[in-house]
Amino acid sequence: MRAVLTAQGLQKSFGAVRAATDISLTFDPDTVVSLIGANGAGKTTFLNMVTGYLRPDSGQILFGERDIVGLSPRQITKLGISRSFQIPQLFNSLSVRENLLLAESIAATDNPQAATDEALTRFELAPYAAQKAGLLPEGIRKLLDVSMALSSRSKLLLLDEPTSGVSADEKFAIMDVVMGAARIAGVTVIFVEHDMDIVARFAGRVVAFYDGGIIADGSPDTVLRAENVRRYVIGEEIPHAAA
Numbered sequence: 001m002r003a004v005l006t007a008q009g010l011q012k013s014f015g016a017v018r019a020a021t022d023i024s025l026t027f028d029p030d031t032v033v034s035l036i037g038a039n040g041a042g043k044t045t046f047l048n049m050v051t052g053y054l055r056p057d058s059g060q061i062l063f064g065e066r067d068i069v070g071l072s073p074r075q076i077t078k079l080g081i082s083r084s085f086q087i088p089q090l091f092n093s094l095s096v097r098e099n100l101l102l103a104e105s106i107a108a109t110d111n112p113q114a115a116t117d118e119a120l121t122r123f124e125l126a127p128y129a130a131q132k133a134g135l136l137p138e139g140i141r142k143l144l145d146v147s148m149a150l151s152s153r154s155k156l157l158l159l160d161e162p163t164s165g166v167s168a169d170e171k172f173a174i175m176d177v178v179m180g181a182a183r184i185a186g187v188t189v190i191f192v193e194h195d196m197d198i199v200a201r202f203a204g205r206v207v208a209f210y211d212g213g214i215i216a217d218g219s220p221d222t223v224l225r226a227e228n229v230r231r232y233v234i235g236e237e238i239p240h241a242a243a
């Protein structure tokens, strides 16, 4: 199976801060991978390097077989990597339908009207179609943001904290819709998440970051139980073993 994305030996420093220290990761097609880690661990830096917002100091990023280091965010989106941000990037004065139409038009979809109708249905946004994006509840704004990211018919979808700012009782419903749509679209999903219940429920694989490096990588069951993850990511008080 050919990897969708391969990062090899990525390094990135900001002055004395080492935000990525030799990150090597491979992502297979049709997988859902969660990136976890405390604040400042390097998760967003990784997403920023993959999407062209940051250039690694060294290392290689292959999308399929193409090296994408040095390409602009726009070029990378065109190749098939799309992204949603922690704070949804919406046109607040436009309606939900108009936001989607714009995204479909920018993505040069053959029939933007039909694609918009399909997205409204798939993301359960039809009841909000005429509402201005700026007036929507946060959970619906997140759904609209992801639906716009998917308009570019991407192969890889990166989500930065898709449930942040969403109320606890809405989180699972939002993720159900997002993951259902991602499955139908056949995209690989990498999502950054701080809520471990969401990680355990939706990720097939979990990568734990700490201090710019990776401290665990595997099934949610294994990673979320690992002692260093419980200590450094989840923040549990674990007594050190006696020497």
Ligand SMILES: Nc1ncnc2c1ncn2[C@@H]1O[C@H](COP(=O)(O)OP(=O)(O)OP(=O)(O)O)[C@@H](O)[C@H]1O
Binding pocket: 014, 017, 018, 019, 037, 038, 039, 040, 041, 042, 043, 044, 045, 046, 209
């Ligand atoms: N543009 C920047 N300039 C300077 N330092 C930066 C920059 N971007 C990130 N950093 C630093 O790099 C380190 C990693 O940050 P990063 O945002 O990748 O962490 P994170 O795991 O995404 O954290 P969070 O969960 O808070 O979003 C932090 O120490 C951060 O302060």
